Every structure is written in C-alpha cells, then in structure tokens.
Amino acid sequence: MVNKTAYELGANRSCIRDLFEYGRQRAAVVGEENVYDYSLGNPSIPSPKEVDETIRQVLADTDSLLVHGYTSAVGDYATRKAIADDLNERYNAGASPEEFFIGCGAAPELVAVLRALAVPGGDVVAIAPYFPEYKPFAENAGLAFKVVPPDVPSFQINFEELEKAISHKTQAIILNSPNNPSGVVYTKETLQKLAYLLQDKVMDCGHPIYIISDEPYRELAYGVEVPFVPNIYSDTIVCYSYSKSLSLPGERIGYVYVPQMLSDRKRVYAAIAGAARAAGHVCAPSLWQKVIARCAHLRPDLEAYDRNRKLLYESLTAMGYEMAKPDGAFYLFIKAPGGDANLFSEYAKAKDLLVVPGDGFGCPGYFRICYCVSYDMIKRSLPIFEELIKE
Ligand code: PLP
Numbered sequence: 001m002v003n004k005t006a007y008e009l010g011a012n013r014s015c016i017r018d019l020f021e022y023g024r025q026r027a028a029v030v031g032e033e034n035v036y037d038y039s040l041g042n043p044s045i046p047s048p049k050e051v052d053e054t055i056r057q058v059l060a061d062t063d064s065l066l067v068h069g070y071t072s073a074v075g076d077y078a079t080r081k082a083i084a085d086d087l088n089e090r091y092n093a094g095a096s097p098e099e100f101f102i103g104c105g106a107a108p109e110l111v112a113v114l115r116a117l118a119v120p121g122g123d124v125v126a127i128a129p130y131f132p133e134y135k136p137f138a139e140n141a142g143l144a145f146k147v148v149p150p151d152v153p154s155f156q157i158n159f160e161e162l163e164k165a166i167s168h169k170t171q172a173i174i175l176n177s178p179n180n181p182s183g184v185v186y187t188k189e190t191l192q193k194l195a196y197l198l199q200d201k202v203m204d205c206g207h208p209i210y211i212i213s214d215e216p217y218r219e220l221a222y223g224v225e226v227p228f229v230p231n232i233y234s235d236t237i238v239c240y241s242y243s244k245s246l247s248l249p250g251e252r253i254g255y256v257y258v259p260q261m262l263s264d265r266k267r268v269y270a271a272i273a274g275a276a277r278a279a280g281h282v283c284a285p286s287l288w289q290k291v292i293a294r295c296a297h298l299r300p301d302l303e304a305y306d307r308n309r310k311l312l313y314e315s316l317t318a319m320g321y322e323m324a325k326p327d328g329a330f331y332l333f334i335k336a337p338g339g340d341a342n343l344f345s346e347y348a349k350a351k352d353l354l355v356v357p358g359d360g361f362g363c364p365g366y367f368r369i370c371y372c373v374s375y376d377m378i379k380r381s382l383p384i385f386e387e388l389i390k391e
Pocket of ligand 1: 041104105106108109131176180214217240241242243249254
C-alpha cells in the first residue's frame with residue numbers, strides 16, 4: 001500500500017515536465033535547432049564568475065571538515081549575518097542573523113512555512129496566476145488552498161475577489177513578485193492597498209494574517225523597483241532562493257526571513273525550524289552556505305534576459321498577441337488567440353513550438369513562455385508565432 005496523494009503526485013508528471021520531455025524526444029528526431037522549447041524555467045545565464053571563484057577560495061582556505069560537515073540546523077551564523085547585512089544595506093531592513101533560517105531553495109522553505117502556519121481548519125490564499133506547486137505544498141501541510149481569480153489584463157491583484165476570499169480561517173496569503181508566470185512586478189501601490197486590506201481583516205478576525213512572500217525572482221527586474229514587502233506589511237515572512245538570482249537551481253540554497261517585527265515572531269520562527277526538522281530538511285548544503293556568506297551581495301547580469309524579453313515582447317505585440325508588461329522574472333504570459341490555451345498549445349506543439357497552457361497557474365485562456373533561452377532560438381521561432389496567430 002502507498003499513500004494515494006503522494007502516489008498521484010509522483011506518478012503524474014506536471015504539464016511543464018511533459019512538454020520538456022517531449023521537446024527532448026523531438027530534438028532527437030528533428031534536430032535540436034528545429035525545436036522551440038519555451039517550457040521550463042531553467043536559468044540560461046551563467047552564475048557570476050565570483051561564485052565559482054568563491055567555491056575555489058572556500059576549498060582552499062577552510063578546513064575540509066568544516067566545508068563538508070553539518071552546520072547548525074538553522075544555518076551558519078556567518079551566512080545569516082551576510083544576508084542580514086545585505087538586506088540592511090539595500091532596504092534598511094533592520095535585520096539580524098537570528099531572524100534567518102537557511103533553506104534548500106524556495107520550494108522546501110515554502111513547505112516549512114506553510115506547515116508551520118497550518119492550524120486545523122485553516123486556509124491559505126494564492127493570487128492567480130500562481131506557481132502550481134503552491135497547491136500540493138498547502139494541501140500537504142493540511143491547509144485548504146483558496147485561489148483569487150486574476151486581475152486581467154494588468155495581473156496586479158484583484159482586490160474585490162481577494163476581499164471575498166479572506167475569512168477568519170485565513171492564516172496567510174502567498175505573494176510572488178516578480179511573478180511566475182506573468183512576469184509582472186506588484187507595484188508599491190498594490191502592496192500598500194494589500195497591507196491596508198489585511199490590517200482591516202486582522203481586526204475582524206482577531207489573529208495575524210501573514211504574507212508569505214515567495215521571492216526567487218526578486219533580483220530579476222528590468223528597470224522597475226521591486227518593493228521590499230516586509231517594509232510595507234510587517235507580518236511578512238520571506239522565502240528567498242538563489243536558484244534564479246545567481247543561476248544556482250541545482251545547488252538548493254536560499255533562506256527564510258522572519259523579521260523581528262512579525263507578530264508572534266519567536267513562535268513562528270520555532271515552528272518553521274520545527275516543520276523543517278519534521279520534514280528532514282535542516283542544515284542546507286554546507287559548502288553553499290559558505291559561498292553565500294561571501295557572495296550575498298552579488299547580483300545577476302540581466303543583459304541577456306532583457307534582450308530576449310524586448311525581442312519577444314515587441315515582436316509578439318506587433319503580431320497582435322496580448323500580454324501584461326513583463327517587468328520581471330523571465331516569463332511572458334500571453335492571451336491565447338482564439339481563447340483556448342490548451343488548443344493553442346497543441347497547435348504550437350504540432351509545429352515544435354512548446355508553450356505551457358495557463359490552467360495549472362489558475363488562469364485558463366493564457367499561455368506561458370519562458371525566455372531563458374537563446375536569442376537565436378527566439379528569432380527562429382518568431383515566424384511560427386506569426387503563422388499561429390494568422391491561423
Ligand atoms: N516559487 C516560484 C514562483 C518558482 O517559480 C520556483 C521555481 O521555479 C520556486 C518557488 C522554487 O524555487 P527553488 O528552486 O528555489 O526551490
């Protein structure tokens with residue numbers, strides 16, 4: 001006997017993975033250059049060269065037992081201090097090392113935070129479009145998963161629907177900005193309006209409602225400000241990851257920030273550490289903690305993504321495709337011509353152009369493309385986009 005939910009999650013690949021695998025098979029048949037794969041968000045710019053240099057330095061100047069040994073369960077002090085210093089410098093956050101839990105990337109951090117906040121009968125609210133894994137993470141933690149329909153066409157927040165979704169059962173709202181899949185960055189005005197709404201709701205329901213700010217794309221913004229959410233709403237728990245910001249998705253490193261001002265901070269922090277412990281997820285990779293201790297200040301060089309973004313946005317808009325302005329991350333979320341994104345994705349697939357329908361992101365009728373691909377592939381794929389919209 002096996003657990004039914006776990007079995008179903010493991011046995012059924014996500015639509016994104018399916019498309020990606022299909023792309024690999026097609027490439028073997030028709031040639032790599034004839035498949036236009038926009039399915040998977042794997043960074044296509046290398047990590048800053050300082051990251052590799054730092055690995056060598058750490059290996060050269062640190063005792064091997066320390067490099068490869070267990071660290072403190074919540075992470076090395078030096079790593080937490082470097083992150084706190086960086087946030088203080090950039091956002092005047094007033095952070096100290098005790099407020100951080102070093103995790104293995106945003107996914108397990110979200111799992112720990114949701115588990116920490118799960119009370120019987122509680123729910124968590126996500127704003128469409130949202131990262132599809134939120135649903136299994138929340139449900140596995142024992143929280144009901146509620147979805148706020150999208151604010152079309154800007155993909156900011158649909159406040160009318162959000163207001164209806166929040167109740168005395170609501171433990172948290174998950175935010176993701178810059179957003180996967182829309183590429184939209186929530187403005188300061190949007191976040192301030194959200195903070196006012198939550199403050200009102202907290203008065204009604206008599207317990208904190210936390211924002212869980214999922215921030216793997218925080219550093220991927222093109223000429224716009226990404227507001228620092230804890231400075232706008234103090235009951236914010238940040239889940240950060242270096243997967244995209246330093247192009248390190250396979251290394252599994254990030255952090256949870258539980259700010260000093262957070263309501264019930266000590267208990268929330270202990271519950272996050274406890275939830276991570278129960279999941280067997282403590283002591284993030286030690287070498288990577290030591291690298292981050294020296295590289296927390298690094299930012300990616302976004303030139304290649306920005307070039308891709310401009311080419312796609314300008315070309316597709318000129319062809320008649322409609323999408324919100326993609327100011328961040330590396331995604332475009334496009335209205336499917338004809339209205340049915342699954343059908344559009346099928347037509348596109350028949351021409352070896354792989355795009356992901358928006359249903360899994362809580363947003364049918366749209367499809368996502370990831371532009372962390374080569375500029376040349378984008379140029380070669382444009383005539384196919386043109387054919388598809390004409391058809
Ligand atoms: N949250 C969002 C919005 C993502 O897009 C991703 C990965 O693509 C994750 C979380 C998981 O990131 P990580 O690789 O840090 O676990």
